[in-house]
Amino acid sequence: MGTAHNEAELGQIAKTVLMPGDPLRAKFIAENFLTDVKCFNTVRNMLGFTGKYNGKEVSVMGAGMGMPSIGIYSYELFNHYDVDAIIRIGSAGALQEDIELKDVVMAMGACTDSRYSYQYELPGDFAPIADYSLLEKAVGTARELKIPVKVGNVVSSDVFYNGYTKANEKWASMGALCVEMEAAALYMNAAKAGKKALAILSISDHILKGTELSPEERKVGFKDMMEIALRLA
Template sequence: MSPLHVRAQTGDVAPFVLLPGDPSRAQYVADNFLDDVKTYNTYRSLLGFTGVYKGMPVSVQTTGMGCPSASIVAEELVQLGARVLVRIGTSGAVDPALQAGDLVIAQGAVPLDGTTRQYLEGRPYSAIPSWPVLRSLAAAAESSGERYHVGLIATEDAFYATNPENAREWHRYGVMAFEMEAAAIFLIAKMRGVHAGALVTVSNQIGDKEFIPQEILQRGVHRMVETALEGLLLLEGEV
């Protein structure tokens, strides 16, 4: 029987899965990076596709916005045989050194969300990616020759509740940017015995009045996807 939300069968999902929040971004990955693409899920607009990148089977699966949705999707992907989950998304920066379109590879995610708190029953926890995934993503970014950062991000729930001044206070503790899914994906991967990582593109500094031009963001997203896929190639046969 297929899971409730990712309505696929075992074998439909590749061992390596990219996780964008946005269904249009999943479609973009399928259309621009993968060959021999097959759609395995459309339920609730959680679009899921499996294809081939440079000979390696890869899936791209929409998570929706926020940890509650992402945790459901991650749990069900593991049930379907996924072994490596890599979040690809956008983020708001709190580190003034970050520029629009920059790539950030997560070394850890401060869990400011409610989903991980419920899983953990309130226990303190460090949400970190799997070392082989982090190492491979960083190696792929380095080989590209383009600007990137490796560091701490924060995962939050309430997009419009964020106070720019309070968010920037987290930079004192090493946080570079905020997003909404990574901590839950890292936790579930650790609990279920699979691997996870995350890389995000900076869309703006938190508190900016306007977002960056779409063409700058799209270039950053394209590079992020390419880096993630090249990182997965480095992992093939290792995990």
């Protein structure tokens, strides 16, 4: 039986799910990279598909924008649909000078300004980190494909239009590679459920340099990130 946000039945979703933010990107991946595709969710237009990549079953589903949204969908996938691993594939804004547009960043850890972790009633701050086995395999896959990647800390922010104008400067000064809006919640949900998660990010804009990709350039730039993620399934 489905949930309020996902109409899939048990068994219709693969053990590994790729999660772009945009449900239309999930549709694009399903149509262009997978075979034997079946749509398992259309609720709220948060499209989800299961198909095969190189003969192995994999699902792809939109996550929406921000930690509340990916928090709902990833929680249900881990806890209601028995998904073992979720790989976020999304865009991010660079915070370091040596990172360029279209670069691929793998989030070893995810700093955050969110209070998402309050629900766990921990006696301190939780450090959301990627599953090491997924991260190690992703880095190895990138090397095989000759795709350069940067691995390190990212920032998952609750705020896109931030009134605190020095926020990105401060995170950059601590070595954060880029800023996005979902990874920390995904990593916390995975930790609580005893499951695996990894965020692979493609740089769509540079916060400090003020440069950005056009919508068309984003599609091309995201190809490397998608290929790495698909090979992890």
